[in-house]
Amino acid sequence: MRIACPYCGDRDQGEFVYLGDATVQRPDPAGQDAALAFQDYVYLRENPAGWHREYWYHEHGCRSWLVVERNTVTHEIRSASLCRPVQMPGTMQTDSDTEAEAGQ
Amino acid sequence: MRYSALQILKQGLTGNKGWKPVWREPDPKPEYDIVIVGGGGHGLATAYYLAQEFQQANIAVIEKGWLGSGNIGRNTTIVRSNYLLPGNLPFYEFSLKLWEGLEQELNYNLMMSQRGVLNLYHSDAQRDAYARRGNAMRLEGVDAELLDVDQVRKLYPNLNHANARFPIHGGLLQRRGGTARHDAVAWGYARAADQKGVDIIQNCEVTGFLIESGKIAGIETSRGTIRATKIGVAVAGSTSRVMEKAELRLPIESHVLQAFVTEGIKPALPGVITYGAGHFYISQSDKGGLVFGGDLDGYNSYAQRGNLATVEHVVEAGVSMLPMIGRARMLRSWGGVMDMTMDGSPIIDKTPIDGLFLNCGWCYGGFKATPASGYCFAHLIARNQPHEAAIAYRLDRYETGHVIDEAGHGAQPNLH
Numbered sequence: 217m218r219i220a221c222p223y224c225g226d227r228d229q230g231e232f233v234y235l236g237d238a239t240v241q242r243p244d245p246a247g248q249d250a251a252l253a254f255q256d257y258v259y260l261r262e263n264p265a266g267w268h269r270e271y272w273y274h275e276h277g278c279r280s281w282l283v284v285e286r287n288t289v290t291h292e293i294r295s296a297s298l299c300r301p302v303q304m305p306g307t308m309q310t311d312s313d314t315e316a317e318a319g320q
Numbered sequence: 321m322r323y324s325a326l327q328i329l330k331q332g333l334t335g336n337k338g339w340k341p342v343w344r345e346p347d348p349k350p351e352y353d354i355v356i357v358g359g360g361g362h363g364l365a366t367a368y369y370l371a372q373e374f375q376q377a378n379i380a381v382i383e384k385g386w387l388g389s390g391n392i393g394r395n396t397t398i399v400r401s402n403y404l405l406p407g408n409l410p411f412y413e414f415s416l417k418l419w420e421g422l423e424q425e426l427n428y429n430l431m432m433s434q435r436g437v438l439n440l441y442h443s444d445a446q447r448d449a450y451a452r453r454g455n456a457m458r459l460e461g462v463d464a465e466l467l468d469v470d471q472v473r474k475l476y477p478n479l480n481h482a483n484a485r486f487p488i489h490g491g492l493l494q495r496r497g498g499t500a501r502h503d504a505v506a507w508g509y510a511r512a513a514d515q516k517g518v519d520i521i522q523n524c525e526v527t528g529f530l531i532e533s534g535k536i537a538g539i540e541t542s543r544g545t546i547r548a549t550k551i552g553v554a555v556a557g558s559t560s561r562v563m564e565k566a567e568l569r570l571p572i573e574s575h576v577l578q579a580f581v582t583e584g585i586k587p588a589l590p591g592v593i594t595y596g597a598g599h600f601y602i603s604q605s606d607k608g609g610l611v612f613g614g615d616l617d618g619y620n621s622y623a624q625r626g627n628l629a630t631v632e633h634v635v636e637a638g639v640s641m642l643p644m645i646g647r648a649r650m651l652r653s654w655g656g657v658m659d660m661t662m663d664g665s666p667i668i669d670k671t672p673i674d675g676l677f678l679n680c681g682w683c684y685g686g687f688k689a690t691p692a693s694g695y696c697f698a699h700l701i702a703r704n705q706p707h708e709a710a711i712a713y714r715l716d717r718y719e720t721g722h723v724i725d726e727a728g729h730g731a732q733p734n735l736h
């Protein structure tokens with residue numbers, strides 16, 4: 217697999233470290249039901265067969281955290297973006313975009 | 321038909337015309353008392369023990385492909401019980417004890433070979449860790465021996481003992497560990513279950529669950545609806561996909577693990593060895609091929625094949641431990657989809673849906689667990705109570721904090 221780092225360009229997967237699911241959101245520790253919300257955030261996963269939004273860290277490159285969209289069945293990668301802009305409210309790709317192709 | 325030396329002689333003298341198919345191929349009935357989803361090792365073992373030990377009848381195993389198409393036919397066949405934690409040790413030792421009598425019980429040649437499993441250590445700290453593990457094992461009545469470097473050299477003269485960076489200081493040996501033939505385990509359980517009247521239905525994919533007022537009522541399959549009030553799911557790498565149909569979100573990620581085999585060579589490795597300075601394990605099959613594996617590829621995958629980077633990484637670790645394998649040609653590599661849990665330990669439990677039971681989370685250690693997993697899952701389904709050996713494998717342990725993290729890596733499935 218090759219990941220197109222927005223900063224460094226097309227790079228071998230071996231330069232990156234994988235963290236996992238990028239769709240889970242850290243809950244508010246002061247919120248109601250925080251304990252349950254944290255068990256959800258830390259442990260429970262959609263684990264889809266199909267498109268998956270996931271974190272990769274470009275350790276042997278620019279050291280940026282990326283959000284990559286990759287197909288878990290074919291290993292095809294269709295996008296990679298720097299973490300910060302992706303996570304800003306309003307700029308996040310809607311879930312329906314990714315779900316449309318999930319499970320194919 | 322009972323298999324025996326006499327039977328082989330008799331069939332041989334009569335042109336081998338009397339052998340019968342090993343199991344029936346029935347059509348699914350509209351209703352069963354118990355349905356097991358997944359015809360891998362765990363599903364087949366569950367069906368067998370339900371019929372044999374827990375006197376249940378009217379059972380079906382529903383398999384989407386053919387028997388042995390999943391991880392049961394893809395693993396590196398290592399059987400052992402050298403675990404550390406209280407939740408795991410009794411379970412895996414129970415399993416090893418079942419393995420020790422399994423060929424006689426199933427009347428099937430599983431090529432069970434207790435050739436010993438040796439974990440190498442390369443530093444003082446690692447020796448301490450293995451001494452602790454060995455002590456934990458012995459406290460549970462499990463065999464464990466801490467070997468020094470000379471004892472290891474005697475057993476395995478061809479290892480890279482004087483590796484400048486990772487010299488071998490010794491190893492933890494479990495002599496009762498070893499290997500068994502993976503396909504034969506599926507076939508042996510299938511045959512024995514079939515003989516007990518279990519319907520094994522292949523090429524039948526489960527596509528949904530029938531749930532009526534919070535209780536399980538049956539399954540939808542590619543061959544129609546099958547009703548049952550008790551359903552056990554044991555689909556390994558496909559767990560999230562199948563349980564999603566019952567709207568369950570699980571502490572599981574599916575990851576690909578690769579394995580490799582070389583051309584056949586003369587006997588070189590009498591037992592199983594694991595490397596302490598890299599993730600690598602190896603044994604020699606009875607055909608002579610060196611069978612080995614290492615790390616997961618490390619990212620979520622349902623592909624049943626991995627990437628070249630991992631091939632390179634595993635082979636590098638192998639060559640640093642056992643330089644001679646650099647001269648052997650690799651014949652094949654393949655991958656299987658692992659049901660990795662967040663703490664690296666399995667789940668055998670009820671679900672929030674009455675009558676729906678779950679067996680999953682075997683990571684890449686589920687082959688050795690096959691007999692105990694089947695036994696304990698059958699116990700749970702038949703009696704609605706967990707078996708004492710599997711009492712820690714609860715689905716809610718992530719919520720309550722009772723995780724069983726053998727490796728101490730935290731909630732990071734690709735590291736377990």
Ligand SMILES: Cc1cc2nc3c(=O)[nH]c(=O)nc-3n(C[C@H](O)[C@H](O)[C@H](O)COP(=O)(O)OP(=O)(O)OC[C@H]3O[C@@H](n4cnc5c(N)ncnc54)[C@H](O)[C@@H]3O)c2cc1C
Pocket residue numbers: 357358359360361362363382383384385386387388389390391392393394395396397398399524525526527554555556557558562577578579613654655656657658682683684685686687688689
């Ligand atoms: C490369 C590799 C090496 C390994 N090495 C070892 C080892 O040395 N020692 C060890 O202890 N373990 C090892 N393992 C792990 C072990 O193989 C697995 O943990 C174990 O086989 C999983 O249980 P199973 O046999 O029931 O799984 P499987 O054989 O995968 O069975 C699950 C079955 O469910 C079926 N299924 C899926 N979805 C559906 C559906 N919708 N409807 C109907 N059926 C369905 C699948 O087709 C499959 O046949 C290894 C695994 C791999 C891949």
Ligand SMILES: [Zn+2]
Pocket residue numbers: 221222223224225274277278279280
């Ligand atoms: Zn970069």
